[in-house]
Amino acid sequence: MIVAVYICLGFMLAFGVIAIMSDGLITAAITLAVTSAASGVLMYLLGAKWAAAFEISVCSGLVTVIFISAVSLSSGDKTKLPAEYQDSRRTKRLPAVLIVAGAALMCAAALTGFSLPAGDAAQTGLTFGETLWETRQADVWGQMIALITGTAAIVVFFKESENR
Amino acid sequence: MSMPTVVLIAGLVMILAGCVGLIRTHHMLKIIIGLEVAMKAVTVFIILGGFLNGRMALAQAFVVTVIVVEVVTAVVLSGIAISLYRKHGSMDIRNLRSLKG
C-alpha cells in the first residue's frame, strides 16, 4: 500500500504543478481533473472511502465543468493564452523552487528527528453517516447556507438584465 | 522517514505551489487553478489526520464540507471573472488598477 500511496502522491504533485504552469486553459482544466482523481485514489488508499468518492465526483467533475463553462463564457482563445499572460514564463522556475523547498523540508525533518507515527490507529467511533448527521449537523446547515449563498451569487452575476 | 511524514512534506510543497501560482498568475481563471491545487493538498492533510488519530469518519465529514465550500468559492470567483471580462474584454489582472491609494 505504501508504494501505491507514493505513486498517487507523485502524480498529484506532478500534475498539479503542470496545471499551474500550463499555458492553455483547457490543458490546465484537464490536468487539474487528473490531480483530483489522484488525490481521490490517495484518500481511498488511506481508508477514506466516502471522501474519495466525493472528491472524484465533485472536484474531478463539477469543478472542471465550472471552469470550462467559465472559459467558454469568456470567448478568448481557449487552447493557448495570448502571449501577454506568459504564465509558463512567469512560473518557469517553480519546479526548481519546489524541489529546493522539498529537499529543505526533508533535511529539516531528518535533522530534527521529526516523524509522524507510522501505523494507522484503529478506527473508532461512529460511522461516517452517523458522524455527519448526528455530531456535525451544524456543518451540514453551514453547507446548505453556503449553497444558497452560491445560488444568490449566480443570480447576481449571470443574470443578463433585470426589468424594473 | 515514515509514510505520513512524506505525505506531509509533499502536501506542504503542493500548497506552496498553489499559493505561488495564485499570486503570480495574470489570468483571472488561473487563480481558481492555484486555489484548487492547494485545496487538494489540504484535504489530503485532513484525511491524513483522520488516518493518524483513528477518527476517519470525522475527517471525512470535514473533507466533504470543505469540498462544498470550495466549489461555492470557485463559482463566485468565476462569476466575478466573467463579469469583469464583459466589462473590460480581457481576463488580465493588470487591468484592475483603477482603485488607487
Added chain:
Amino acid sequence: MSSILNGIPYVFVAAPLFAFILNNAVPRERMRSHAVALSGGVAALQLAAAILGFALLAASGRGEVRFGLFWSVDAAGAAYLRVNLVSLFLLLCVGFVALASALTAAKTIDDHRCSFANLFMALLLGMNGMLLATDLFTLYVFLEITGTASFVLIAMYKSSKGLEGAFKYLTMSALATIMMLTGLALLFMHTGSLAFADLGAAALSGASGEMDILCYGALALLISGFAIKAGAAPFHSWLPDAHQSADTAVSILLSGIVIKIAGAYGFIVLVELFGDLYAVRLSVAALGVATIAFGALLALVQTHFKRIAAYSSVSQVGYILFGIAAGSPLGLVGALLHVFSHAAFKSTLFSGAAALHEQLGTLDIEQMGGLQKNMPVTGFASVTSFLSAAGVPPFAGFWSKLLILISLWQAGWIGLSAAALGLSILTGAYFLRLQKKVFFGPRNPRWDDVKEIGGTIRASQIVLSAVNLGAGLCFPLVLLYLQSIGLI
C-alpha cells in the same frame, strides 16, 4: 424565564433563514418594495433578542446556553451551538450595525433589492453562525459563508470598481482560507478533534509537555489567516479597495461588523484557547500596533471620503487586537466595547458618506468645503463620530480606548500602551483633516444649493449620534456593573 432563555438562541438562526425563504417565495414584483424593510426588521429583531438574551443570561448566572437545531446536543462529541455573554454582546453589535445598514440601504439601494435582501440574510446567517459555533471547523465554515456573501454584496451592481474591489478581496481571502485550513488540518493531525473543549495549550503539549513544531506551524498559520481576514497590517491592502467600491450600505456592514466578526472574533477565540502561550498574545499585540500605525498614516493622505473611513477602520481594528492580546478579562471587555463604539461611530461616518453622495454626487473631499451650513445634521453627526474616534470624553470611544490602554498597562506592556496613546493623536489628526475639508473651510460655490438629506438616512444619523453620546454617558454605569460581578 428559563424557557425564554432557551428559546432565544433559535431567533438568531431562524429569523434570517425565514426571511430568506420569504424573500424568495413571494413573487418579485410584490417583494421588491419590501425587501429592504424585511431585512431591517430581521436586524431589529436580532438586536432586541440579543439585548433580552444578554439580560436574561446575566441574571440567571448560567455560563452558556446550548442548543441544537434538529439534533440532540447531548450526543457524544456533538458539535453543539451555544450562546454565552461574549457572543450575545457581539450578536447585539451585529444586529445594531445591520439595522444601521438597512436604514441607509432604504435610500441608496435602488436596484436589485431582492438580491440585496438575500445576500444580507446570508451575511447575517454567516456572522451569527460564527458567533454560535463551538468548534473551530464550524467557525471556519461560517467564516467562508460570511466572506462569500461579502464578495457578492460588494460586486452586486457589477460596476467596474465594485467588481475590482470584490476580486481583490476574494484573492486575499482565498489565500487566507488556504492558510487557515492548513493550520486546522495540522491541529487535527495532532489532537484528533477541533472542538473548543478539546483544544487548548494543555492539549497541544501532549505527553511530553512541549509543543510540536507542527503545532507552532499550525498556530502561526491560523494567526496569519485571521489577520488577512481582519485587515490587519501588513495584509490590509484589500480592505480600502473593497470598502470604497461597495455601495455605502454594504460599506457600513463591512466596516462596522464584518471585519470584526470575521477577523477580530477569530483572534478572540484563538487567545481564549491558546492565550496561555505568550507567543500567541505577543504576535497579536505586534499585529495590533502595526495595524494602528499603518491605518492611521495611510488615512492622512487620502482624498476619497470612504477611503479615509476604510483606513480608519483598519486602524481601529488594531486597538481591538490590542485589547484581545492583553489576555485579561478587562482587555477582552475593552475590546468588545471598542467593537461596539467603533460600530457606532463608523456607521455614523458612513451614513454621512451616503448623505453626501446622495446630495452632492461625489465623495472627493478636495472638492468639498464649507458644507456645515448646508447640511447641519450630517455635519453634527460627523463631529460626534470624530470625537468618539479620537477618544474624547464623554463619547463612547473614550471609554473603550481607556479600558484597552489600562489592560495593556496591567499586562506589563507599558511601551505598547504609550504607543497606542500616541497613535490616537494620529487618529485625531486625520479625522480633523476630514472635518476641515468637508464641513468647514471655504465653500465651493458648486454646492450653494445643496440641501440636507431627509428620510431614513437623516434618521439613522441622528439615532447613531445619540447612541454614540448616550453609550458614552452610560459607560460608567457599565463599569460599575462589571465591577459588581467581579470582572474588573
